[in-house]
Amino acid sequence: MDHDSAAFRLEVIAGAAVGAWVIGLLYVRRTERVVGAPIEQRVALPQAMSDAPARFARLLAAQAGNTLANAVIDASDEREVRWHADGPVRHRGRLCIAGANGDEAELTIESEAMLRGARIAVRIGAVVVVALYLALRTWVLPLEQPVARAQVTQMGQAVHALWPPFLLAGLARTLRRRIVGDVQRLIRNLPFA
Numbered sequence: 001m002d003h004d005s006a007a008f009r010l011e012v013i014a015g016a017a018v019g020a021w022v023i024g025l026l027y028v029r030r031t032e033r034v035v036g037a038p039i040e041q042r043v044a045l046p047q048a049m050s051d052a053p054a055r056f057a058r059l060l061a062a063q064a065g066n067t068l069a070n071a072v073i074d075a076s077d078e079r080e081v082r083w084h085a086d087g088p089v090r091h092r093g094r095l096c097i098a099g100a101n102g103d104e105a106e107l108t109i110e111s112e113a114m115l116r117g118a119r120i121a122v123r124i125g126a127v128v129v130v131a132l133y134l135a136l137r138t139w140v141l142p143l144e145q146p147v148a149r150a151q152v153t154q155m156g157q158a159v160h161a162l163w164p165p166f167l168l169a170g171l172a173r174t175l176r177r178r179i180v181g182d183v184q185r186l187i188r189n190l191p192f193a
Contacts (some may be wrong), residue, residue: 001150006141010103014133017162021125024165027119028137031169035176043184046191048103053081055193056095059186067091068158068186089113091179095187106185113175118168122160146172 001010023056045052057076062082067089069119080096088110098104100128138149 001146003141003149006149006152008132010133010141010152010155011155014129014158016051017129017133017155018161019167020162021122021129024125024162025122028072028115028122028165028169029119031172032084034117035111035113035115035172039107039111039176039180041107041180042098043105043107043187045097046188047102048101049190050078050106052097052102052190053095054192056186057081059189059193062117063182063186066182067175068182087158089175089179093179093183095183105188106134107185109176109179109183111172111176113179114168118165118172121164121168125165126160129158132158 025120032125037065051057053076057073060068060081061073062070063071068085070087071093072090074092076082078097080094082094084092092110094106094108096106096108098106136152136155140149140154143149
């Protein structure tokens with residue numbers, strides 16, 4: 001491969017890598033806005049129950065094998081339950097009885113799951129793309145052997161540092177939906193607790 005063809009291929013692949021990195025950065029930032037905003041819902045209880053918070057706290061404490069498994073109840077009284085969970089599915093929540101007949105609940109959930117890892121992965125991706133580009137531009141492109149110069153296509157290896165932000169941000173979105181779904185399932189099961 002001649003020098004001009006190798007330089008062109010290196011620039012095209014590096015440009016595509018930078019484009020993929022920018023898209024990953026934008027996806028992580030949008031996920032931060034979506035996941036960072038607390039979920040506030042008004043949920044209908046299956047039936048009016050004076051002991052709904054106590055039942056909810058019992059169900060929450062007994063969870064295993066889902067997003068609420070590590071939940072720790074911070075406070076519980078006849079009107080509300082507050083909890084938090086640490087670990088990979090970090091979140092805080094509050095369930096408060098509302099409505100004239102006590103047949104509704106106000107649900108607030110704040111989730112932080114996986115966002116720190118996504119931010120770190122974006123930074124690592126930027127470093128890898130720049131370092132790989134500079135290494136190939138400095139040590140491979142100037143080589144005299146056309147076969148060795150063809151190694152500039154190794155710039156495509158940057159893809160290994162570009163997909164983790166998408167994975168981690170996507171997991172953060174999925175975990176947020178699962179937390180809400182698990183809490184809503186507990187609320188539907190309150191009459192049977």
